[in-house]
Amino acid sequence: MFETVYSSDEWPPGERFDRWREMITQSYLPSVVSSDEAADFRGVARVLQAGPVHVATLRLPALQVVRTPVHVRRFDPDQYQLAVTLQGRRTMAQSGLEVAPEVGDLVLNDSSHPYESWMLPDRGAVETITVGIPRAALPLPREKVDRLLAAPMAGGTGLGGLLAQFLVGLVAESESYRPQDTVRLGTVVLDLATAVLAHRTETGGAVPPESRQRVLLVSINAFIERRLGTVQLSPALVAAAHHISVRQLHRLFLPQGTTVSEWIRHRRLERCRRDLLDPRLAELPVHAVGARWGFRCAADFSRAFKTAYGTPPGDYRRRNRPGPTKRRA
Template identity: 95%
Template sequence: MFETVYSSDEWPPGERFDRWREMITQSYLPSVVSCDEAADFRGVAKVLQAGPVHVATLRLPALQVLRTPVHVRRFDPDQYQLAVTLQGRRTMAQGGLEVAPEVGDLVLNDSSHPYESWMLPDRGAVETITVGIPRAALPLPRMKVDRLLAAPMAGGTGLGGLLTQFLVRLVAESESYRPQDTVRLGTVVLDLATAVLAHRTETGGAVPPESRQRVLLVSINAFIERRLGTVQLSPALVAAAHHISVRQLHRLFLPQGTTVSEWIRHRRLERCRRDLLDPRLAELPVHAVGARWGFLVCGGLQPGFQDRLRDPTGRLPAAKPAAADQAAGLKPPEPTRCRPVPRLVGVVVHRELPGLFDAWAVLRPCWFMQNFTDTIETAAGKAGSVSSAPRTLPPSSCAP
């Protein structure tokens, strides 16, 4: 991911606003920028060049931006700008219309026409994400799209919600992307923006089939993420929610090199991994971690779990020292007093989820010793009918 960061902290306090204004004029769009807090100006801009689009994140104080016809003639990238406000208020005027969208709403403006914008901070700052979309890359009638200029569009639900969620995650995780990811991610942003504008202009027929398919896949992934803790989550449920057949759903996942069930299981394992590494959840029993993310008490957590737990060097996380256990709220082991272990946890979990159980012991040694030392044998002795070999539960009782 190619990201450029501009921060006012890079410049001396007395020069920050002037340098920022110069940067905006030369690197972004020529305009007149004014600020009531110029003496103590603090601003940050992050610009991601993602394939066909660019995504700019701005965090600014109270600010006014005026782009005049002179500025348009000086330089015009010929693009639409679709912006969402995450914090504070941003009022925008273009083409004789003025809009003050709520936080989370989307607003469209056009670089080829003059406009004016006011930033009204909340808790000291305004934060926005703006997508720059080349007009030539948008397969929609220009006259119909122009009717959306300076008009609020819902960014919390439907397609607008999908776009906003994707943008927030994109900028939050920008450092983790590789350069080769840029075109793919930028294409998804363009597809989602196109879908939002096509829905508002009722020009869905102009959207290419491959673009509609990519938007559908983003919608499906978002649906899965919201329901990972639901045991009933399945390919059939996902397909029904999106009004497609299960066969069509599987075809969508074929280019991803995985199946729907495998993807659900992968995302659930990642959530379990995150919880195991979270000291705030140190007292949560191992079976509860799985149940929290849709796993029943079966072998669904075992295969490959340790591989997902390993760091980039291939090692499992080191055991916490006693001080870290105490800081996390874990009590030291009591050799002479051990709480009884239920047969379900002490035997079934231990034998059917060895990968997760061993990882749990590595991550939380004090909890493991306190709850399981010298008690698994006792529980196993009481459950004489339990075989030493792992049981195989009916497929219907296991999560995907």
């Protein structure tokens, strides 16, 4: 994953806000940036370049950004920016409209038009994740997408929720990805963003079949993750929930080199492995850890875990248990 991190802590306290403003203007989008907390400015930006899109995570204090027609003429990357607010409040105005999305909701803006954005902190900071989407990469009619500028879009459920959940996971696990993963992950982000915008503009027919298929697979994986602790989780249940046949479901998993049942078991075992390493769950019996993630039979859980990780779950927990902290004399 190609990630660039900008942190105000890297600069002397008296220069932090000026350096940040310069970074935004030169590395992001030309604009006027101001803050009521310029004297003690604390901000962090992480930018992931993932294939056709970039994903920017921002944690900022009170901040106002104004992009004028002069700035647009100076530099325009010709892209849409689809953002989800994770904490605090962000108000955005563009094309004569103003929106203040709730936490978890999505909002779209366009780099080719002037806009204003205000960050209003909660518990010290505003946190957002923004996807930069090249306009040429979006297979939807521009005139219809532009109707969504500065319009609130629910991000807690449906396709919006699926995109928001995927972005949060992408950012959280960014250090674990290999360089060859970047194009695939970026393509998935683009597919999900396209699906959200196509749903809102009722232009689903413009979405390529392969893109719809990838979005369906992401939805299926999210469904599986939410129900790993359900004993009844099965290929038939997954297929029925997505209104496809079990045969179609198996075809979707073929390119991954695994079956649906194998994937469910793999994800259950991985959740068990994490719980066995969690000191907060140290008193939870091993068989209860397995039952927590859908293994009804303790013996079956032990065999499956040993096959996957080379040691029984009890031994794995003991070998990887943190040692006692040494007290200083």
